[in-house]
Amino acid sequence: MxxxxxxxxxxxxxxxxxxxxxxxxxxxxxxxxxxxxxxxxxxxxxxxxxxxxxxxxxxxxxxxxxxxxxxxxxxxxxxxxxxxxxxxxxxxxxxxxxxxxxxxxxxxxxxxxxxxxxxxxxxxxxxxxxxxxxxxxxxxxxxxxxxxxxxxxxxxxxxxxxxxxxxxxxxxxxxxxxxxxxxxxxxxxxxxxxxxxxTQVSTALAIDALLTADRIFEAAVITGAITLDAARGSDAPFDPRIHAVRGQPGQIDCASAYRALAVGSAIRKSHLEDDDRVQDPYCLRCQPQVMGACLDQMRYAAQVLVREANAVTDNPLVFAAPGSSPGQAPGDMLSGGNFHAEPVALVADALAVAIAEIGAISERRVAMLVDTVVSRLPPFLTAEPGLNSGFMIVHVTAAALASENKSMAHPASVDSLPTSANQEDHVSMATFAARRLRPMLENTAHIVAIELLAAAQGIEFLRPLQSAPALEGVLRLVRSVSPAMPADRSLARDIAAVHHLVCSGDIGHATETRIPELHALRLA
Structure with a gap:
């Protein structure tokens, strides 16, 4: 090579x-x-x-x-x-x-x-x-x-x-x-x-997490669009005029992606005239606002981390005289503090909050799908509730993971312990701030996988109607590793299989046509 x-x-x-x-x-x-x-x-x-x-x-x-x-x-x-x-x-x-x-x-x-x-x-x-x-x-x-x-x-x-x-x-x-x-x-x-x-260790850990986060983010957006169809939600909250008057770029881009993903949905068309709900729950209606804010944080983090990847962060720094060679006057050797990883710590903390929020709103959509009063689907997404528990405990798993993420999202950068006999009296804690992102991403990817399984199960109750072509491609991919669940079975392996699809980027690739609006959400 x-x-x-x-x-x-x-x-x-x-x-x-x-x-x-x-x-x-x-x-x-x-x-x-x-x-x-x-x-x-x-x-x-x-x-x-x-x-x-x-x-x-x-x-x-x-x-x-x-x-x-x-x-x-x-x-x-x-x-x-x-x-x-x-x-x-x-x-x-x-x-x-x-x-x-x-x-x-x-x-x-x-x-x-x-x-x-x-x-x-x-x-x-x-x-x-x-x-x-x-x-x-x-x-x-x-x-x-x-x-x-x-x-x-x-x-x-x-x-x-x-x-x-x-x-x-x-x-x-x-x-x-x-x-x-x-x-x-x-x-x-x-x-x-x-x-x-x-700061290379902190920076590498944060970059590694960021490059996984954007794939999980994309999968979460797509999954949220499928959940919107499964719950027969309104597409009015995604109208571009709503987002234009607020002006937040991530929100505008996410709303555009949700609209593009929904194009051609027969499910949506079937209930345009007979839907008596005035407003959907926030977990459906506010997806562009929540996910867009997370996207803005990820984009900012990418800028800071690329700068840090290119930075000189040791000490002291050597500023050689132009054309320095033996016999010439030397330049300067200056002691400074570029080794302080506060920029990495702060963006790692911002990423942690964004990762937790992606999982938190996904968990709320799972809770909505299993609640027959809100989703108008069978209780716990099973045709014979009582005899079957359906997605009851699957949601509990998602809730457990979302709760773990909330604890791990506490900012690391606000902590500092003096070291080196108080010579190094303020430190960034950037390494932990970046290192804890990977387990948080694992949790969020599992939550999104659970939502995707629940949304796919919800769509089963609306057949033979078809979702949008782009979303049907994703549903086929899910069904290739996890068949529909007419009666209870363990979903542990199904969750693991869909988790792999979420982390690998395969969910985004499964949309039948290349959607420029979705591509615009990717960081690189």
């Missing part, structure tokens, strides 16, 4: 989606970045020969920044840094996320503001391309100063320490490198610090 060219500072969401996929894509760094990398490394080399204190180059770290390090110990300082900071706990991060972390770290260093040699960046890329994936425990970062512990675990295999996955085996890193035909590096001044100081 031809390696994909990565331009440091110019990664796009579409490119990140490709790189975060199930299959590993080999990459290479744009050669034009090499000059800046060399210039910043040269400036660090000069700093090691001078007497001025430079944080992380010839000083200790954190509260120990006032401790000067002897010149002959500068390389040892970086080695000890990696070893001392590799103290993560918990289950290893998923391979997909580790691959993305490697690439985000490599491209950030390749911007030429970190003072590392080309060999360090090439080593990260080589580990990615050869499938040597560091074992990174998922817990242990507070999101400032950067994702220290997890990035230390990421970096140890570069020097032949720690653990790594290779060809499905968890191995000592030295053994994994040897099998892959790679050699460990010896770090120079500042290189260990540049490797562990940054």
């Amino acid at each position: 031809t390696p994909e060219l990565l331009h440091p500072g110019e990664l796009t969401l579409a490119q990140l989606r490709r790189l975060c996929g199930a299959e590993r894509i080999p990459v290479r760094i744009d050669p034009s970045s090499r000059a800046a990398i060399r210039a910043s490394a040269e400036q660090v080399r000069r700093a090691t020969e001078g007497d001025a204190p430079v944080y992380g180059v010839n000083t200790g770290f954190g509260k120990l920044a006032t401790q000067r390090i002897a010149r002959e110990d500068l390389a040892l300082l970086q080695l000890k840094l990696l070893r001392s900071h590799a103290v993560g706990v918990g289950e290893p991060l998923h391979e997909r996320v580790v691959r993305l972390i490697l690439l985000l770290k490599a491209t950030s260093l390749a911007r030429g503001y970190s003072g590392v040699r080309e060999e360090v960046i090439d080593g990260l890329v080589a580990m990615h391309n050869h499938g040597v994936l560091p074992v990174i425990p998922c817990q242990g970062s507070v999101g400032a100063s950067g994702d220290l512990a997890p990035l230390a675990h990421l970096s140890l295999p570069l020097i032949g320490e720690g653990e790594a996955w290779f060809e499905g085996e968890r191995l000592p890193a030295a053994q994994a490198l040897e099998r892959a035909g790679l050699k460990p590096l010896q770090l120079g001044a500042k290189e260990g610090l540049a490797l562990i100081n940054g």
